[in-house]
Amino acid sequence: MTIFLPKEARRSMTIYQLECFIAVAEELNFSAAAERLFTTQPAITYQINALEKETGLHLFERTTRRTKLTAAGQSFYLDMVQMTSFGRQALKKAQDIQEADRSRLTVGLRQLFDYGTFSSILAEFQHQFPNACVDVVPQDNRRPLEQLRSGQLDIGFFYATEHSRDRDISFTPLFSLGYHVLMNPNSPLADRRALHLADLKGQSVVSSGAFDNFLSACQGPSLEQLAQVGVDCSKISPSFEGALIMIQMGTAMSIVPCLSTAVIPGIVKVPLLDFPPVTVEIAAMRHAPRLEVQSFIEIAKQKYAHPHDPLLMETLI
Structure with missing residues (x-):
């Protein structure tokens, strides 16, 4: 599934990139986010870098000691959490309708x-x-x-x-x-x-x-x-x-x-x-x-x- 940005972005971000972003934003740790998603830390880093490049947003302040959301990252996180919640609800609703129709x-x-x-x-x-x-x-x-x-x-x-x-x-x-x-x-x-x-x-x-x-x-x-x-x-x-x-x-x-x-x-x-x-x-x-x-x-x-x-x-x- 792909979520499309406005025309001027000319690129698209994937659901998996958003999952990686939300995991890092909530864990504030790339290794912990990797464990949460059953993947590796380099894979998470790759997805976040790709997301920032495609959106043109600087989402995290990263140092050797800590990871912190930028103001843009915080705003993006709040909206993406709400959007993914709506997405899960929409999927569940459609699945329920399909199951009811089948039965x-x-x-x-x-x-x-x-x-x-x-x-x-x-x-x-x-x-x-x-x-x-x-x-x-x-x-x-x-x-x-x-x-x-x-x-x-x-x-x-x-x-x-x-x-x-x-x-x-x-x-x-x-x-x-x-x-x-x-x-x-x-x-x-x-x-x-x-x-x-x-x-x-x-x-x-x-x-x-x-x-x-x-x-x-x-x-x-x-x-x-x-x-x-x-x-x-x-x-x-x-x-x-x-x-x-x-x-x-x-x-x-x-x-x-x-x-x-x-x-x-x-x-x-x-x-x-x-x-x-x-x-x-x-x-x-x-x-x-x-x-x-x-x-x-x-x-x-x-x-x-x-x-x-x-x-x-x-x-x-």
Whole structure:
């Protein structure tokens, strides 16, 4: 690091020269200053001579018996002590900010995600990184990758169907979701082991904004496809919760990809065979991967590698 003098000086002095000067000014002894800085007395003398030459200042009165600051040296010393103190404070502040930034993790969460397992991932991550701060923010279904590329997210969750491979982003598969038809247990189709889209002819399927965006991202059945096989798509719910109530009441069905172990009170789910399972992936930028990001991904892989216990409604994606 170099501190520059006014233009007329045409030279510069270094931090090490200032450290040597302050040590001599406080010790008033070149040998003692050398011991303090773990160097030799000739090295200290060289640095002080260079500093005086570059600044044009006579800083010390030196005799064989003693070393004394000149008036200019005393003034220079007081200012340099204050300046170096400010420098240390500035460095410490910048280091603290950088460390805080490194330990902050921003994770995107999709609508209708597996909240139960996600909570266990967060808990394990906080156990491993107790000083880390995790921000969980909504993930945009319309432009999911842009939040990663722009730095808004450190980690995001994606469906393999909604992106092409990107060399700048690392995708790690976590689990697959099969499509299921959700219905009331008293529905005539509730006892079927599996269904095709054509089997839903004459049935009512409720749609909601969250589901429509999700099915589009997963390339699941569209309302147009359902209408073509004779499904009534006129029922609309403003929320996923409202749609579940309609299904529990037996007034409508719904089609969602979900974990095979998902358990939804008052609802039966029957596999739909017309659409392949969709893979859920966790993703982060490849460049300069941070330890926190790598650890979060490893924890997620471990959590989804083990068989799931029966899961409640929150496990729907």
